[in-house]
Amino acid sequence: MLRDLRLPSSVLLKRQHNEWTLRWFQESLERWYGLEGIVKSEALEKTPSRLRAGRVVLFYADQHPIAGGVPATFFSRPVEAATGPALFARRYRAPLVVVTASVASDGTQDVRFDGPVSTEGSLSEISQRWLDLIESRVREHPEQWLWMHRRWREPAAAGLEPVEAAGSARSR
Secondary structure (H helix, E strand, O other), X not given: OOOOOOOOEEEEEOOOOOHHHHHHHHHHHHHHHOEEEEEHHHHHHHHHHXXXXXXXXXXXXXXXXXXXXXXXXXXXXXXXXXXHHHHXXXXXXXXXXXXXXXXXXOOOEEEEEEEEEOOOOOHHHHHHXXXXXXXXXXXXXXXXOOOOOOOOXXXXXXXXXXXXXXXXXXXX
């Protein structure tokens, strides 16, 4: 996709316990999609130069940030939002664009580029803007979205206020 648009691109990757698997995945991304894979532990070192060179840097930021994030709301529930996209976009004056994909009824893929997202305000405000865009795309095709991780952590673990499900009582 980005290769076809002739946009040099990098993607941030979670480090894998198996180094062989990580290297295979990085080589596959480069070979099949023209994407440079940057391990998150190297992001602070490598991302600035990529952005200054005009590269697209992809963040998979819809997950619960491991090292903590900023308070946000996602599907009317409190969450922590990753600050990386907001931080890098603001610091390096790079456009913050939310990219989503869905499958159309004829089997073709519909890839959406929403933005640029305003980088005015706090990291929390900027992060809430891109999170709202992801939520709106999920709402368009909820049957096509699947998270294999715990996006909504226990409120005590996330440092957030608990949200009661409608009609449920919390036992103490």
